[in-house]
Amino acid sequence: MEVSTRGVTEPAFFVLTALADAPRHGYGILQEVGELSEGRVRLKVGTLYGVLERLVGEGLVEPDREEIHQGRLRRYYRLTERGSDSLAADIERQSANVRAASVRLHAWRPATAGGTA
């Protein structure tokens, strides 16, 4: 299966991650993204549904089931196999970036200590 190597946006990355362990509805995803990012990413509803629509369109996420909660529609979403592959590819891409940056940072010396031109 072909997986994009372009990487996904940060909100999309967190939405995919939020759905990795269990199907969730919109508000559940918002909460989970907040927790996963330790409060750094606070998705707004418009942003969430822009991301969800795109992920559903790309086949990375699909509806799981619908429930009525306090008279309101709750649609649960789950990760597809393609979504799982895409998330894995993005994790690998980000990990490679982190490894490369770590190597450079460990090799770093203050300017006064000299270095290559």
Add this chain to the structure above:
Amino acid sequence: MSVLEGRYRGVLRLLPASYRDVWEEEMVATFLDSVATDDVDEAEYLDEFGRPSWSEVGSVVTLAIQLRLGGHDAPPRAFVWGEAVRTVGLVGLLTFALALPMDLAQLLWIAGGLPLPAATREALAGSPPPDLWATAWIAAGALWLVAYLLLVMDRRRASLLLALLGLGFAVGQATVASAELAAGRAPATSLLTPWILLLISVVVVMTLAAFHRQAPPVRRRPWLLALAVGAVLSCVPGVLVLMQPIDMSVLDWPGLLCVGWIVAALVHLADPARRAASASLALVLLCAPVLLSRIGSLLEYLATGYQSVAPLTVSLGIVEAVVVLALAIPLAVQTMRRLPRPPVAAVPPVPTQGRR
């Protein structure tokens, strides 16, 4: 339905109907869940007086722009609208940017001591040195030019920042003109040009919202070529104005815009099948600022008793406005027929066995 829910649904009306058919109920439920509180008093207050936060409204506005002015993966109709608005933005920035080579050509011509008719030389000798506004005008032209180049080079945020600074000049000019009117030092018609310019500047800056993440990159070659050709062409009328007495000039800026628009419209009407629907739609949209600047300048000439222009400029101006309007109607009809149909709502399928 609570007042808060009603207000949020009102904001959601910014989204296309086909999108709302699928997602509205879910978005409303998620939004209401996100603002829910255990405090009964606060919950009642929210129900009756609550409003969606500006950031929530902003997220819906952003989504609406992305959906209506679509990019790569948008439905055909949204993509055509997106491309049309992006073209309008590029043409708007280009038009503002071309004021710079025109002004510079005049300055260089005068500074270089190149030949000038006696009447123009006398007029220049009697006029005061370039004032603050003339300098600001050139600086604003430079800002628009850099904003245009940045957009063509796909530096969208930097382009928007520069365009906002350019807009700042238009705001300043309109504010000063209004203050002059309030102080009784200028007639009401002196507000027309700066306020029309401000309005058009605001619209041009707003069109930059169509250059969102999903929007395809600008095709560099044709737009850089347009800048080069436009810069040369805009220098010609700038110098021609100097080469003849001012009151003989028929080449005013709105007139040039009208002529450019008319030529483009005729090309499109002659063989619409060979033109992209988005380009035709962009032309239809551009008709509004072109007509606005033409009619505004004519009204200003009328109010000043035609002191600064030849009667021929006014007559030609009226003809230009009529021709633009006459061509805009068939072009709009033709373009609307060519637009792809709106998408039909497609609800994502939900496995029925999981439904409770």
